Amino acid sequence: MPDPEVPVVNVVELGIVRDLCWQDDTLEVWVTPTYSGCPATHFIEEEISTALNRAGLTNHRLKQRLAPAWTTDWITETAREKLRAFGIAPPEGSAGKRSLLGEDPAVTCPQCGSTHTERVSEFGSTACKALYRCRDCLEPFDYFKCI
Structure with a gap:
């Protein structure tokens, strides 16, 4: 089932x-x-249930596991490549203290591959993404923040 906010990757x-x-x-x-606070959580669970029903797995139960908390470390390499190809910079490195201290990572532009980028806004198209701009190709892009 594709993610409703980033349809090129699945859940x-x-x-x-x-x-x-x-x-x-x-x-x-x-x-x-x-x-x-993710507004898509309930929708994602409903879509997973619908997909299971369509696959003939009508006897299922969805449960939330809150610990350990989700982290961008769990995003697969395949998904990171799909995000990049879609024009979203995948999380750089691993979730950690850097994200808590507000330090900007070196974000690679998904359009041209340059690391000469700057953060324009802490929030992009969704709360889990920041808006960046490449100083070389001048294209704006979302960066999937490390959490």
Whole structure:
């Protein structure tokens, strides 16, 4: 199921679907929201349920797993490449103290590959992205923040 905010990646590639297991004849799907205030969480869970129903897995239960908290470290390399190709700079490095201290990472422009970029706004098209601009090709782009 594609992510509703970034349709080029799916919820498994983003690390939102954390686990699948059978409990007797019921498939349990464990989901970790990207953050507690994410407006798409309920919609994502509904879409996962719809996709399971379409696949004939009507006996399922979705459960939220809040610990450990979701991190951009869980985004697969495949998803990072898809984000880049879509024009969104994937998270640089790993979630850590840098993001808590407000230090800007060296963000690579997904259009031209330059690291000569600057943050324009802490928030981009969604709260989990920041708006950047490349100083070489002059193109604006979203950067998926490290969380």
